[in-house]
Amino acid sequence: xxxxxxxxxxxxxxxxxxATRVGRPAGRRRSVAARREALAGYAFIxxxxxxxxxxxxxxxxxxxxxxxxxxxxxxxxxxxxxxxxYRLLAEDPKVLMSLGNTFFYALLAVPLEIAVALALASLLNxxxxxxxxxxxxxxxxxxxxxVATASIFLLLLNGNTGAxxxxxxxxxxxxxxxxxxxxxxxxxxxxxxxxxxxxxxxILLAALQNVPRELYEAASVDGASKLRQFFSIxxxxxxxxxxxxxxxxxxxxxxxxxxxxLLFFRDNNGNNPDxxxxxxxxxxxxxxxxxxxxxxxxxxWLLFVIILVITGIQLKxxxxxxxxxxxxx
Amino acid sequence: MSTLxxxxxxxxxxxxxxxxxxxxxxxxxxxxxxxxxxxxxxIVRLLLLAGVAAAFLxxxxxxxxxxxxxxxxxxxxxxxxxxxxxxNYVQVWDQLPLLAWIAxxxxxxxxxxxxxxxxxxxxxxxxxxxxFPAKNFLFGLLLASMMLPGAVTLVPNYLIWxxxxxxxxxxxxxxxxxxxxxxxxxxxxxxxxxxxxxxxEAARIDGCSYFGLFRRIAFPLALPSAVIVFxxxxxxxxxxxxxxxxxxxxxxxxxxxxxxxxxxxxxxxSPTAGGHGDYQYVMVASLLVTLPMLVIFAxxxxxxxxxxxxxxLKG
Numbered sequence: 001x002x003x004x005x006x007x008x009x010x011x012x013x014x015x016x017x018x019a020t021r022v023g024r025p026a027g028r029r030r031s032v033a034a035r036r037e038a039l040a041g042y043a044f045i046x047x048x049x050x051x052x053x054x055x056x057x058x059x060x061x062x063x064x065x066x067x068x069x070x071x072x073x074x075x076x077x078x079x080x081x082x083x084x085x086y087r088l089l090a091e092d093p094k095v096l097m098s099l100g101n102t103f104f105y106a107l108l109a110v111p112l113e114i115a116v117a118l119a120l121a122s123l124l125n126x127x128x129x130x131x132x133x134x135x136x137x138x139x140x141x142x143x144x145x146x147v148a149t150a151s152i153f154l155l156l157l158n159g160n161t162g163a164x165x166x167x168x169x170x171x172x173x174x175x176x177x178x179x180x181x182x183x184x185x186x187x188x189x190x191x192x193x194x195x196x197x198x199x200x201x202x203i204l205l206a207a208l209q210n211v212p213r214e215l216y217e218a219a220s221v222d223g224a225s226k227l228r229q230f231f232s233i234x235x236x237x238x239x240x241x242x243x244x245x246x247x248x249x250x251x252x253x254x255x256x257x258x259x260x261x262l263l264f265f266r267d268n269n270g271n272n273p274d275x276x277x278x279x280x281x282x283x284x285x286x287x288x289x290x291x292x293x294x295x296x297x298x299x300x301w302l303l304f305v306i307i308l309v310i311t312g313i314q315l316k317x318x319x320x321x322x323x324x325x326x327x328x329x
Numbered sequence: 330m331s332t333l334x335x336x337x338x339x340x341x342x343x344x345x346x347x348x349x350x351x352x353x354x355x356x357x358x359x360x361x362x363x364x365x366x367x368x369x370x371x372i373v374r375l376l377l378l379a380g381v382a383a384a385f386l387x388x389x390x391x392x393x394x395x396x397x398x399x400x401x402x403x404x405x406x407x408x409x410x411x412x413x414x415x416x417n418y419v420q421v422w423d424q425l426p427l428l429a430w431i432a433x434x435x436x437x438x439x440x441x442x443x444x445x446x447x448x449x450x451x452x453x454x455x456x457x458x459x460x461f462p463a464k465n466f467l468f469g470l471l472l473a474s475m476m477l478p479g480a481v482t483l484v485p486n487y488l489i490w491x492x493x494x495x496x497x498x499x500x501x502x503x504x505x506x507x508x509x510x511x512x513x514x515x516x517x518x519x520x521x522x523x524x525x526x527x528x529x530e531a532a533r534i535d536g537c538s539y540f541g542l543f544r545r546i547a548f549p550l551a552l553p554s555a556v557i558v559f560x561x562x563x564x565x566x567x568x569x570x571x572x573x574x575x576x577x578x579x580x581x582x583x584x585x586x587x588x589x590x591x592x593x594x595x596x597x598x599s600p601t602a603g604g605h606g607d608y609q610y611v612m613v614a615s616l617l618v619t620l621p622m623l624v625i626f627a628x629x630x631x632x633x634x635x636x637x638x639x640x641x642l643k644g
Contacts, residue, residue: 287484
């Protein structure tokens with residue numbers, strides 16, 4: 001987000017107006033006024049500055065310190081243990097497993113989500129009448145609370161009685177045990193999140209509508225096929241939006257928690273498949289089921305660094321792949 | 330006075346967000362293809378859209394049907410229930426403390442949405458209008474903070490609320506909104522930047538205070554953006570699951586919000602946890618938690634679509 005928004009940020013704070021120098025007294029008055037304006041400005045942004053200090057600066061530093069301690073919640077004492085928590089993480093096979101699950105999920109969910117969103121947006125973009133109706137229908141799942149989505153899909157995805165497998169059986173396909181069979185656990189969650197794909201779709205639709213029509217007209221005069229137009233005009237012209245979605249959706253996917261928790265980890269009844277143990281879920285268990293805050297803080301920092309590195313790599317790649325209007329010849 | 334900088338045209342405002350009431354423009358059809366072929370293409374497109382729309386609507390229709398079924402038939406996947414049990418909607422109030430959950434959810438969502446709209450718009454005006462040292466740096470920090478994964482500050486934030494003595498109350502669920510939210514601040518700043526600066530300068534000369542500029546000019550003019558922020562936050566708070574799970578899970582069920590309550594009901598009604606499998610009540614509660622969001626969307630669709638679309642148009 002920060003990267004795509006950077007040009008706007010630079011543009012927004014425009015150059016100071018040249019101070020009209022009409023002798024000393026005016027100059028001093030100006031500086032008094034400027035100082036008063038600056039003070040008022042700080043007063044206005046004070047709520048955010050305070051919140052940033054408390055819930056980001058203090059919070060992150062506290063988390064860093066915590067990760068080197070053994071925190072006792074009942075007595076509020078932290079006993080320093082050095083790198084013990086990080087050593088435990090390195091030795092815990094579940095950490096590696098949950099990270100693997102998380103990466104696998106992100107690699108499956110992010111491209112699929114963007115592809116489906118782009119397909120739906122392209123379909124909608126060519127519709128004259130009824131586009132508003134379809135967009136509303138596609139957006140309804142996005143308004144549905146995750147917990148309701150989970151309670152619906154828990155039954156729709158049921159391997160024996162679920163509607164999804166009944167639908168597949170119309171075509172003679174024997175559907176899998178979605179929520180039980182480990183290889184199908186992650187696809188189940190992906191299906192659930194695809195239902196709420198409208199957020200990305202609306203963003204892509206807006207981008208598609210910003211592509212100049214002349215480009216398509218020129219291309220079709222030159223005899224370019226629809227498919228060729230899509231890959232040579234549409235995709236490059238919306239690449240900055242696609243890139244934005246890749247980054248934002250990746251960050252979200254790496255923190256996946258709600259759906260996995262609601263479908264598989266509400267209770268410890270033995271139906272908690274390892275395949276759904278994502279890093280976010282494991283972190284939650286360490287923090288709020290075992291109350292091992294030191295270990296959880298170390299996990300949080302590990303996740304932060306991982307997200308930072310992955311986003312950094314994506315930004316580097318994006319620099320080469322993304323077309324920003326006006327930035328290149 | 331002539332050298333006053335005219336406010337930067339914000340890309341957000343200029344980039345013409347999708348409007349619900351504006352017909353979607355069709356790219357010009359290729360002049361070479363025949364009319365019949367084009368009509369076939371249009372029909373195929375509509376059929377595809379209708380199929381996807383049916384798939385997207387099905388789970389909601391399924392939920393409505395399931396909420397009206399007796400215990401044994403919840404799983405039968407009929408969209409028209411064999412036996413319609415309207416009493417589900419009466420009995421659910423006895424089966425679950427749903428009224429308390431709804432009251433909690435409404436209170437928290439209203440507090441969050443109101444507070445975050447006020448605080449974010451005040452901060453946004455600070456970044457949009459005033460000139461002060463380190464403004465670019467601070468705004469850069471704000472943008473960077475949007476990238477911060479929420480999972481990272483979960484544990485320390487819990488400890489902060491604990492040390493402030495707010496554990497066991499619902500303050501942690503809305504208290505943070507007092508300080509504004511980076512994305513909303515960014516969004517509203519764009520709107521304030523599109524207000525011509527001369528307007529503010531003129532009001533200043535007429536003796537308007539700085540807060541007056543905000544209250545009398547900026548905020549009223551940017552009211553649509555405030556509506557977007559309010560609706561977004563109301564939805565986010567209403568749907569929020571993690572925060573209630575962490576901060577309310579250890580209290581009595583009466584303190585839960587609706588989403589946490591539904592998760593609790595899913596577990597307690599489950600036969601593996603000693604329940605009787607009364608999932609029809611879970612379905613009623615799921616429908617009741619969804620309905621207000623659908624109503625809000627019906628009235629505020631334009632704002633939701635605009636707000637979401639503008640998020641992607643910044644680049």
